Amino acid sequence: MAEPAADSTDSATNPEVPDIDLPSDAFDAVLDALADRDPGDPLRFEGFSVAQDAEGGDEDATGAYRLDPVDGDPRTALSERELHEALSERAAAVTDWYAFERVVGEFGPRRAFLRWLEDADGATVATRYAALAEGIERAWGELRITATVTDRGERRYDVRHADDAGVPVDNLDRYDDPLDARDLVTLDGKGRYRPLKTAPSLAGGWAFPDLGPRDAYEAVETIYPATVANWHREREGELDVTHWRETMERQSGIYGVVKTWDRGEGHEHVNWVAEACCDDSQCLKRREWGYDEETDLDVDGGDGVFPCREPCSVVVSAARKWTRLESEQPRTYEFDLTPSEKEQVEDIIDAVADGRIDEIREADTKEGANRYRTRFLRAKLFDGEGNLGGVPTEPDEEDEE
Incomplete structure (x- = not known):
């Protein structure tokens, strides 16, 4: 197992x-x-290393120790008590090693994520411990994660919704078991089911204020499943991306119809799907898949910190519905709209697509998607059967002839 590289700064003397x-x-x-x-084989910390003193003789091989600062003379033939005193003067570096090597453990996504939270691969122990004493905040989707350190060098983490940053814990629902997060991600703030766990609709009002490293990782992965794992794969250059065409070719059953939907070289239909489902306003992942390995899409993939490696079940389900809808033959419908009414229809579509309906005040009739203004348009243009402009969706047999 690799050890942290020694640093030229001895954190024992850093103020x-x-x-x-x-x-x-x-x-x-x-x-x-x-x-x-x-x-003689040293255990390396930031700024120094320690080893059993190979020069102490066979009888002292397990009872004499050597400490080698990066800057300064080595100390040899240290007793266990003397080694304890020397390491106590360098407790920050030792507890940092202990936190990641023994408490966190494995060299994988959990360790990488927890080190990323405090910039452990880019800052010295001294800098990090000073920052941890104040609290280091990181964003992960809609989460705000705050890392701190105790006077024993133990990491503690506060995980909560970003909207609740700064809210006293007593004003939030407190949780200590990371698996309780499964209930928090099921419904949005309006009580509606969330089929996509990475949608920007996570409800707030709760906090995990005092988690250890492993529990903090578990809570984050429960709220946003597989996001840390895929983020880590990407950092390691091992993200396995499955593109649209490959994903659709393996669909079967009721979803097999998606395989019939292909619009040729432009693949504009896939652009429409990605624009509808994979925008930052709809999903916090950053889309890394394209049409196929050689063909990217023409729409933005988002700015999320964690990648999306393949079309998700929500995208596949939506594409199945759109495949059926797009198989219909287009028809021409004629009805009259004033210029303002045409713009209002455009405003309504935009407001629904962007999820802004609830933001439009009832008294703001200047807004095209205002509820009263929309009801007026319906009263004016819909007939008793609910047809726009009095034109039925399916033409009469007389019209077909």
């Missing part, structure tokens, strides 16, 4: 480092790690 106590668990973990190494 930015907050006062950190060296917990016995961390010190015991250092001793265990050294016991698993050959004498």
Whole structure:
């Protein structure tokens, strides 16, 4: 297992480092790690390394230690007590090692994500611990995650909706079990089912204010399933993307009809689908799939921090419906609209598509999608059967002749 590279700054003497106590668990973990190494094989921290002192003789091989600062003279033949004192002076670096090597563990998405939260791959321990003492905030979709550190170097995390940033915990519903997040993501703020967990419709009013590293990761992955895993794959250059054509070719049953929908070289139908479903206003993922491996789409893929590696079930389901609708033969319908009424129809479509209907005040009749103004248009243009302009959707047999 790789060790963090030694840094030229000895964090023991850096005045930015907050006062950190060296917990016995961390010190015991250092001793265990050294016991698993050959004498002289160092365990590296930021700014120094420690090893069993190979020069101490066979009888001292397991009881004498060596500390090598990056800048300064080495200290040799240290007893266990002396090593504890030396590491206590460098508690920040030791607890940082312990937090990621022993508490977090595996070199995978969880570790990468938790290190990303505090910029552990780009900042020194001193800088990070000073920032953690104040609280480091990161956005993940609609989440606001705040990482802090205790006086023992332990990481604690506050996970909540971004809209609730700064709200006292006592004013929110508090949760401690990360699996409770399964209930929080089911419905939006209006009580409607959320079929797409990465839609920007996560309800707020709750907080996980005191999670450890593993639980914080579990809560985030429960709220936004597989987003950390795919984000990590992308960072490692291992994101496996499945494009539109491949996804549609494997559809079967009622979804098999989607395979018949192909508009030729322009693939404009797929652009329409992506524009409708994969915009930032509809999904927080960043679309990485195209029509096929050689053919990208002409619409923006979004700016989300986590990638979308294939058309999701919502896209496939919507495409199935649109496949059937687009199979209809176009017809010409004639009815009269004033210029303002044409613009109003456009306003209504835009407002519905952008989800702005609830934002339009009832008294604002200057807004085309205003409810009263829309009802007036319906009263004027619809006949008793609900046909726009009195024109039925299906023409009469006389018209067909």
